[in-house]
Amino acid sequence: MTTVANGVNVQALLEAREVLREAPGAAQFTWRASSKWQNGVHSTTRIQNFFGLGEEQQHKTEAVFDADHPEVFAAEDNGITPIEYLLVGLASCLTAGVASVAQNRGIQLRSVEATVDGNHDIRGILGVDSDVRNGFNDVKVTFNIDADASKQDIEALVA
Amino acid sequence: MTTVANGVNVQALLEAREVLREAPGAAQFTWRASSKWQNGVHSTTRIQNFFGLGEEQQHKTEAVFDADHPEVFAAEDNGITPIEYLLVGLASCLTAGVASVAQNRGIQLRSVEATVDGNHDIRGILGVDSDVRNGFNDVKVTFNIDADASKQDIEALVA
Numbered sequence: 001m002t003t004v005a006n007g008v009n010v011q012a013l014l015e016a017r018e019v020l021r022e023a024p025g026a027a028q029f030t031w032r033a034s035s036k037w038q039n040g041v042h043s044t045t046r047i048q049n050f051f052g053l054g055e056e057q058q059h060k061t062e063a064v065f066d067a068d069h070p071e072v073f074a075a076e077d078n079g080i081t082p083i084e085y086l087l088v089g090l091a092s093c094l095t096a097g098v099a100s101v102a103q104n105r106g107i108q109l110r111s112v113e114a115t116v117d118g119n120h121d122i123r124g125i126l127g128v129d130s131d132v133r134n135g136f137n138d139v140k141v142t143f144n145i146d147a148d149a150s151k152q153d154i155e156a157l158v159a
Numbered sequence: 160m161t162t163v164a165n166g167v168n169v170q171a172l173l174e175a176r177e178v179l180r181e182a183p184g185a186a187q188f189t190w191r192a193s194s195k196w197q198n199g200v201h202s203t204t205r206i207q208n209f210f211g212l213g214e215e216q217q218h219k220t221e222a223v224f225d226a227d228h229p230e231v232f233a234a235e236d237n238g239i240t241p242i243e244y245l246l247v248g249l250a251s252c253l254t255a256g257v258a259s260v261a262q263n264r265g266i267q268l269r270s271v272e273a274t275v276d277g278n279h280d281i282r283g284i285l286g287v288d289s290d291v292r293n294g295f296n297d298v299k300v301t302f303n304i305d306a307d308a309s310k311q312d313i314e315a316l317v318a
Contacts, residue, residue, distance in 0.1 A: 089244030
């Protein structure tokens, strides 16, 4: 396997896989977020602590996120909407996944961008029609990848 | 209904509901996020534009979010993990929901906090066992609400 420098410590992840295969209890994680209402639909959510590998853990720093509604919903737009945070999670999961798989396959990446478009009929959350799903109807993912690899290998990367 | 000052413009939301009942096309929103790989499993995700009410819209400012893995996964912990962003979305949705329902019921809120705990068996994402779900097994929600209302009314608020 070519030595590539995508910065993913695949070896550590493969070792963790073997350790956790024998110690499933250590694989039980609890992630936590706490949201404090500010005013209107504006809230501030904090994340720092989590549980995993059998004990309490914490991120190096506390992360703080504002959520609100945009001005077209008669709100102050102090942050993105709650549903957009789901897209942040999805998009960041996709780029990390591509980097990990590329590292494992010996593909040197130059750039990766994942764009997600989530279609959402807001009649669901407004209660206009109980038949309308309250959430995304579908999510489209677009990758833009530049790597030292054939088009075929890059396509296989995101498959 | 008592006049309460939770800051949610319920009137505007109820009017929007009536408008969208007659104009379902305007209720079709597309939310977007674009994630750029940095190094390892570290990415930066940006959100500003969305589509809704029949035209392109944008948040007042661009929001930028770092995602990474914690140091216990041999990464640099430049941000919370992708799965934790799902909890940010859920927790902020819950506080906004409580504020909106309280406003609609004439309940003056003093404070609202929603804490979410998501249990996640990481053997799923590591591929240890294909029978392990890759995602949350369950999510526990804890509310802490102080409001000018009876215990019963507050309980009904979160039901």
